[in-house]
Amino acid sequence: MENFEAKLQKLEKLTSQIKQPDIPLEEALKNFEDGIKLAKSMEKELEKVEAKIQILMNEPLKNEGSEPELDLFSAADAETGTSGAPETGTRQ
Numbered sequence: 001m002e003n004f005e006a007k008l009q010k011l012e013k014l015t016s017q018i019k020q021p022d023i024p025l026e027e028a029l030k031n032f033e034d035g036i037k038l039a040k041s042m043e044k045e046l047e048k049v050e051a052k053i054q055i056l057m058n059e060p061l062k063n064e065g066s067e068p069e070l071d072l073f074s075a076a077d078a079e080t081g082t083s084g085a086p087e088t089g090t091r092q
Helices: 004-018 025-058
Strands: none
Touching: 004 025
């Protein structure tokens, strides 16, 4: 697959050829059709890039090696798995 820049150069060349005053109508029409196809494929590529950018912009930052800010279970008892089980027979 050609890269985006190469496709853009080809599209610009087709555009300049269409603008020539001495170009036959059939050739201008063919260049126009080729240009439309090329532009549509470039648009799809741009949409893919934009989607990737949106994913990257919305992705949470990863802080490797850092502790979580909210640690709900740091005071939990290793045996019971709770942080202050009620005494037997009492309700809290």
